[in-house]
Amino acid sequence: MSDIVEVSGVELSYPIYSIRANSLRNTLANLVIGGKLLKNGQDIIHVQALHNISFTLGEGDRLGVMGHNGAGKSTLLKVIAGIYEPDRGTVNVKGDISCMIDIGLGLDAAHTGRENIFNMGRMRGIGRKEIEKNMEEIIEFSELGAFIDLPVQTYSAGMRTRLVFSVATTLKPDVLLLDEWIGAGDAAFHDKAADRMNSLLENSRAMVLATHSHGLVTKVCNKLLVLDQGRQAYYGSVAGYDPSALMQ
Amino acid sequence: MNKTFTDLRKGLGLYRVWFYQAYHELTARYRRTFMGPFWISGGMVVTSICLALVFGEMMGQDLKEVLPYIMGGILCFGLVSFILIDGTEIFLRHGGDIKNHAYPFTYYMLETMAKEVFLFLNNVVVFYVVMVMIGAAVVPHWSVILGFPVVIMTGLTWGSVFGIVASRFRDLRFMLPYVNQLLFFLTPIFWRPDSLRGSSILTQVNPYYGLLEIMRAPLLGETASPHMWYLALGSMVSGIIVWLIVFSLFRRRIPFWV
Numbered sequence: 249m250s251d252i253v254e255v256s257g258v259e260l261s262y263p264i265y266s267i268r269a270n271s272l273r274n275t276l277a278n279l280v281i282g283g284k285l286l287k288n289g290q291d292i293i294h295v296q297a298l299h300n301i302s303f304t305l306g307e308g309d310r311l312g313v314m315g316h317n318g319a320g321k322s323t324l325l326k327v328i329a330g331i332y333e334p335d336r337g338t339v340n341v342k343g344d345i346s347c348m349i350d351i352g353l354g355l356d357a358a359h360t361g362r363e364n365i366f367n368m369g370r371m372r373g374i375g376r377k378e379i380e381k382n383m384e385e386i387i388e389f390s391e392l393g394a395f396i397d398l399p400v401q402t403y404s405a406g407m408r409t410r411l412v413f414s415v416a417t418t419l420k421p422d423v424l425l426l427d428e429w430i431g432a433g434d435a436a437f438h439d440k441a442a443d444r445m446n447s448l449l450e451n452s453r454a455m456v457l458a459t460h461s462h463g464l465v466t467k468v469c470n471k472l473l474v475l476d477q478g479r480q481a482y483y484g485s486v487a488g489y490d491p492s493a494l495m496q
Numbered sequence: 497m498n499k500t501f502t503d504l505r506k507g508l509g510l511y512r513v514w515f516y517q518a519y520h521e522l523t524a525r526y527r528r529t530f531m532g533p534f535w536i537s538g539g540m541v542v543t544s545i546c547l548a549l550v551f552g553e554m555m556g557q558d559l560k561e562v563l564p565y566i567m568g569g570i571l572c573f574g575l576v577s578f579i580l581i582d583g584t585e586i587f588l589r590h591g592g593d594i595k596n597h598a599y600p601f602t603y604y605m606l607e608t609m610a611k612e613v614f615l616f617l618n619n620v621v622v623f624y625v626v627m628v629m630i631g632a633a634v635v636p637h638w639s640v641i642l643g644f645p646v647v648i649m650t651g652l653t654w655g656s657v658f659g660i661v662a663s664r665f666r667d668l669r670f671m672l673p674y675v676n677q678l679l680f681f682l683t684p685i686f687w688r689p690d691s692l693r694g695s696s697i698l699t700q701v702n703p704y705y706g707l708l709e710i711m712r713a714p715l716l717g718e719t720a721s722p723h724m725w726y727l728a729l730g731s732m733v734s735g736i737i738v739w740l741i742v743f744s745l746f747r748r749r750i751p752f753w754v
Contacts, residue, residue: 262752263749263752265753271665271666271667272665272667272668272671273667275665326595326596326751329597329598330598331594331595331596331597331598331751332748332751333499333747333748345598347596347597347598349596349597350592350596350597353593353596353597356520356524358524358527359520359524367516367517367520370512370513370516370517371513371517373513375512
């Protein structure tokens with residue numbers, strides 16, 4: 249079985265700059281005075297976000313990533329997506345990635361719903377023809393009706409979510425990256441959205457889901473990675489993990 | 497270095513996206529206005545007429561003679577200014593996207609430049625309309641097709657170098673546009689270099705003058721002197737080299753800086 253996602257020995261630390269470190273004046277002063285001025289204050293803090301993370305996902309694998317807030321879940325997703333380049337280690341992904349960290353990419357409230365469908369599609373690498381082909385389906389799914397030709401700024405929050413969700417889930421990616429499960433809209437739409445997410449999941453070849461919910465992981469995932477302060481606290485089958493361990 | 501070229505290849509491959517995106521952002525800004533992007537061109541026209549009135553009078557030159565020079569100068573200066581104005585903002589302005597989407601970094605460079613080029617072309621049209629109106633329109637010298645890409649390459653490379661540095665050191669975000677404003681006065685845009693006594697560093701080593709002149713001179717039907725070409729080509733080549741180094745070294749830091 250060939251691996252679709254291969255992550256090996258990934259290390260990532262990122263710098264956090266204080267106001268002083270961002271200022272040219274202090275950096276220059278530092279150079280002139282030989283770096284003594286700011287030695288007492290920590291001005292660039294390096295956070296070790298990921299420490300020696302390794303896993304592989306094959307055809308049909310669904311990986312759940314769990315951990316406390318700040319454990320590195322989102323950072324790991326961003327490394328897999330290619331937003332962050334790791335300091336050490338390698339990430340290999342075969343196929344298209346659909347990264348649903350910010351599903352609103354390309355939404356411009358000044359444009360109509362229809363224009364936004366083109367725009368958001370284009371920014372996700374879907375060509376105009378393919379969008380035109382899917383246009384009616386997207387509009388129908390979003391239940392926006394005549395609103396689709398009005399500017400998005402006239403939409404209610406729920407309508408906006410439905411539009412974004414409909415476009416974002418139209419893609420058929422090989423690898424799906426999710427930061428928390430995406431649901432949308434009122435009760436009636438919620439079921440539809442859940443169905444859509446399930447079919448998206450079935451059509452993808454591999455999936456990584458970062459979440460806090462162990463219940464969700466047992467429902468949709470077959471593998472589990474638990475992060476603790478950037479370290480790999482557990483990696484293996486979902487069944488082999490005792491969720492109460494995370495609570496401690 | 498290898499990843500730099502991969503990034504560049506991917507960025508160029510997204511030409512459809514940045515081309516439309518640039519067009520979209522421009523038209524969105526002027527939505528529901530009557531004049532549209534001609535508001536910017538309007539500014540160019542009014543500023544050049546005012547400067548032409550003052551300086552034409554001071555130097556005893558005819559408006560017909562001085563206006564093409566000044567308006568051509570302001571027109572081309574707009575594109576050259578990319579280096580210190582729009583370039584500085586390339587990554588900072590797209591901070592949200594950079595942190596959440598795995599676009600190649602060159603995408604943002606190309607999108608910002610595409611926007612600038614659209615504006616420039618829009619201004620070129622207005623420039624010729626005014627030239628025809630005052631009866632001073634001339635056929636451009638062919639070398640304009642060489643000057644244009646040199647300025648664009650210089651803008652892309654030096655501009656994104658400043659874009660990277662300015663996202664790390666935020667003071668530059670405010671300082672560089674100011675430097676650009678100073679260069680507007682220090683570069684022969686609305687004054688003639690021959691009105692200076694002897695040669696000056698303002699005309700001899702000012703890269704902005706070279707970049708400006710290789711576009712303005714052909715637009716006015718003349719040719720730029722070889723010295724201007726040395727200045728412009730020097731800026732472009734040094735830009736490419738510095739960009740290759742800075743981009744390769746700091747590319748992966750950009751998401752943490754913006």
